[in-house]
Amino acid sequence: MKNSLIVQKYGGTSVANLERIKNVAKRIAGYRKKGYSLVVVVSALGDTTDGLLKLAHGITSTPSEREIDMLISTGEQVSVALLAMAVHKMGLDAVSFTGAQVGILTDRSHTKARIIDVSSADKIRSELRKNKVVIVAGFQGVNLDQEITTLGRGGSDITAVALAKTLKARVCEIYTDVEGVYTADPRIVKDARKLSRISYEEMLELASLGAQVMQSRSMEVAKKFQVPLHIRSSLNNKEGTIISKEVKAMEEVLVSGVTLNKGEAKVTICDVPDRPGIAACIFKDLAKANINVDMIIQNISRTGYTDVSFTVPLDELGRTRQTMERVVKDVRAKDVIFNSDIAKVSIVGVGMKSHSGVAAKMFETLASKRVNIDMISTSEIKISCVINKKHAEKAVRAIHKAFGLGK
């Protein structure tokens, strides 16, 4: 084999209990038998991290982030030790490391540190040469002061991608509880198809649209360093979805997938006096309140006045209401309307770049099903429509069919 090194990452559900850890060890043994070298990145067992955070909040409502990192990084350390034991039990040599031990060097921020370098990659290479399976704690690193840091949500994916990049692995396999990336949610669209290949760009859009397969941050890193990813299930041996740079064949596909997000609410500020800086004024206050605004649309409704609409995650709606009370007065708007009865349907595909008429086809499809469109937002490879929640599933099925995405 030209390059026999594979980096595998197993998420918390893949190592939720001893039985699953043993299954991961079996899979590792299978790969070793085929001649692959393996670096395995593991998350904390099941809901360990939540349990540890609960302990911290039993002590204080404002725990220090440095100490939070000290605390929760133990979760992955437990996982790597147990997995190493399980691999030993399969008769293979294996060695576990913390993030600090393999030099996952990060910046100085805590609970959401960024990886700067993998400074002890030689240690990993040396263990691989001894035919050992190298098991690395995900989600954690160490800064220049030798303090333990953690990487935030999706941190184990980032660890895996960083190691795959540094060690020049042939592929970075991300094991999860789904079999790959689908053209649509199979619970909604019965003939949804697993995609065998998709580009980083498309996957990034899908991730940002709420497809829970992988965090955007780790996708960004994989894209930047062109690390090929393989999203697959830890429960079977089926091929999943390969995520790689855009290739010619991908462009021939108009649309790769349809997504649905019912987790947002729409906020409309009506009749805002239309003067420069008004949008800045509104969204500065929302940013201060740490509210993640998604789509933003501004429309002139009548001369001198404008309507501004945006969507926010449903679970931030409470804080948004509080903030908007103040904002409405500040900008002298007439009213503010909250609507949590919405859904966002999106299509994603690199083919859109070179093919026209994709948007029109989506709008026509919705119209033919008598679905009214509330908001529209587009990017180079994505079109999103906000519609009434009650039409959500019907809309997804119709679009999936219209673009011929089924099996």
Added chain:
Amino acid sequence: MKNSLIVQKYGGTSVANLERIKNVAKRIAGYRKKGYSLVVVVSALGDTTDGLLKLAHGITSTPSEREIDMLISTGEQVSVALLAMAVHKMGLDAVSFTGAQVGILTDRSHTKARIIDVSSADKIRSELRKNKVVIVAGFQGVNLDQEITTLGRGGSDITAVALAKTLKARVCEIYTDVEGVYTADPRIVKDARKLSRISYEEMLELASLGAQVMQSRSMEVAKKFQVPLHIRSSLNNKEGTIISKEVKAMEEVLVSGVTLNKGEAKVTICDVPDRPGIAACIFKDLAKANINVDMIIQNISRTGYTDVSFTVPLDELGRTRQTMERVVKDVRAKDVIFNSDIAKVSIVGVGMKSHSGVAAKMFETLASKRVNIDMISTSEIKISCVINKKHAEKAVRAIHKAFGLGK
């Protein structure tokens, strides 16, 4: 204050739950208010370590010791982070460290490593100068290969003693669930008295006799480096027992304490042909089977034959029986008798060195209570008698009274 640095060690029961961790933080705040600098060593919460070991044994019956250390060292890491948060909550500055971070450098053995050096003591000193409470994970270290090691039973005590020695602390306070060292077990002897002072040597004998206050290993280290220890309760503010080098006043006390150990069994090999090397032959096999033999007595019973008796921990009696079956044949002994109905009563005191008649007084006391003595063993500062278990408590009370140890 000439030397305001105190090292405190809190065992697992002292940090068994969030409420107790908060209490430890309160105690720390009290010391800081009085102007002391503090380095605090913490064990894992309650039975965390046992829980982790259970996980390991759910994977394999023969877990690698390196991976065991990786696994169980997380217990103390959780403790230090939570305690740091609790100290912050009291409005004080505090910082937690793993053993590796403060350079608790050990040899290369795992699960029972020995401390070689504290190589990053400057880091601790620097944090102390910033008026921070320094909280260090007990029980764990790091070897020259940057591998995580653990120190075995009583490991947190050893960490505390090593730090107290390196940092030249005025005292090393060992917080536990008893109030100090007593002249006898207060559950047996009602007027048992807490000792205000005791020598390292006496404490070592008491520890080896089963007084569960502190492990012999950490006592040895404290003795070697003359680190003054203060054994006290984490549940109240009472003064405990100071353990220090022998001082003149101690020699005036004949006996410091009476101990009782009901956890041993007596094995007698009868009528062994009395030839050179016979004892070696017997105890070599027991050592191979990893059985901890305590008292050993050899008696000539009739010409050419000898009886050999020894005691072993009750929970090793099963393995002892297996081993003895073979040994009895090998040494051509006539028989072997097992007796688990015994108790060992001991008295300890540095005063014995300079006073005669102590042993005689102990034997007389037992005789006056019609207690038969089965075995006797003595050291410079200790006399132990094996008697029938049913007389155990009566014997302890009589001896306690005879030497005037009560209040």
